[in-house]
Amino acid sequence: MAAAGARSSLLAWIQRLRGGHVTGLRGGSGSRYIRSHVLKESALLQKGLVLSSLSLLAIGSYRWKNRQAVVYASIKVDDVKEQADYLYGSGETEKLYEFLSQYGDSNDAEILWRLSRASRDLAQLSKTAPEDKKRLVYESRDLAKKALEINESCFAAHKWYAICLSDVGDYEGMKVKIGNAYIIRDHFQRAIELNPKDATTIHLIGVWCYMFADLPWYQKKIASALFATPPSSTFDEALVYFEMAEEVDPNFYSKNLLYLGKTFLKLKNNEQALLWLHKAKDYPVRTEEDKEVYKEATDILKSLGVKV
Template identity: 25%
Template sequence: MHICPIDELEIPQEKDDILYEVDELLSTFRVKDTYEAFEKLQFMYEDGDESIEVLFRLAKFCYNNADQLGTDKDKIQMLEMGKEYLVKVYETDKENFLAAKWLAYLSLKLLAVLPFRSKMYEARKTKAYLDRAIALHPMAWYLQHLRGRWYHEFANLSWIKRKISVCLGCTAPEGTLEEAIDNYRSAQQLFGDSLRNHVFLGIALFEDGRKFAAKRYFHRALTFKTITETRIKLNRIAEYYFWRC
């Protein structure tokens, strides 16, 4: 009887090793690498592994790769697929922070590409995911910031869009500048070195008529190093408002 030599035996990888490889691939943000990570995760998922460790990484893939797609329709499909991986976990385990957090991320990104009526429906889900994630992890400053952005957007929703939402049977959610400011300030107390939070807190205060208070945050924002395209854009916004305070 032929015995297979030991060096020809295929030793299955441990789950932790596979997930480590997946994280390494996802962190490159290169399309080829991220799709290789997706294939590994999808194989585990189809093999019956529906653990949160696999599901949230599948959701993360969808979140990161939606931006690479050309049309809003394709982006929506990708983001909805990411949500599908996590909704079942969320509905059966409301204490699962990873599920709530990544559903909030996916839902927020969906708001940017959904048509108006669908956006109004999705916005309520977004808020519920954010509220749940913050309740589970109150020290997560970035979630406080994102909830501030949610309030900020709906505080600025025009009366005509609100009227349209009523006519379409999808009444827009309510949000106030004060609620946005409170969440930005909560984020500020938890982490005081976020350029983005400084800028949006300043804008909310400016729009609320508190220009003196806003100027302080714009001034601080202008002291941050601008080494990325996003930071340069935020710096320009801060400078624009600073000279109008």
């Protein structure tokens, strides 16, 4: 309601200026100058370049010259984010990376974490060459880290830095991977503090718990030799996060359904395991990851003697 009222007031204010009824400025070059700029701003609104009405009202307190610069800078950043989100939602991984790469020197955390995500997604494609995959993995980590340095309060920067740091561990050995585990967990937890409604981050904490609960005995032995207090968790703890992710956003992610099934299997609850494994198998296949989930869920069900 407040935004609608602000928008109505703004449009009425613009109409008054367009009609030349400006208190304190009667005719002359000043009136013509203001009216010309108001016409430009009105045209921008009519073209659908979306800016918050409240933000425009606040900007109105600046001088016209400064106001114009701030508005155009804001439009550019907003347009980049809007286009990036559209390409991401459309599954256009390569186009998204190509589009965002031109903004790699940006000082906007929202753009940088999106580019970090795009770099990682491109690295995950099966057709990406191994040497390109490694370069993209490190690039994605560095971009997320830069986003964090710019804005520590950006939940998505924490989320993607943790994800990308985990990917880097695949290239740097078990010691580094385990050593980074606490850092990864802490960034996931910080992301949840900043945005408790992001089901993906909650799911990823669950994966962290599952991974260390399921660590083979020899890796646990290596971890104990390297660290005084190596990371550890339980399947019960992992289950809490997977169930929490479903509560926040039901059936949001095929892999969360799969992990629920696998975790219930580990806890010897076959009835619940079958329920979630079937949900994972029946999840609409839209991405390469969905295909992998379908295959794994189907294989597990077959191993349990279920006809699929």
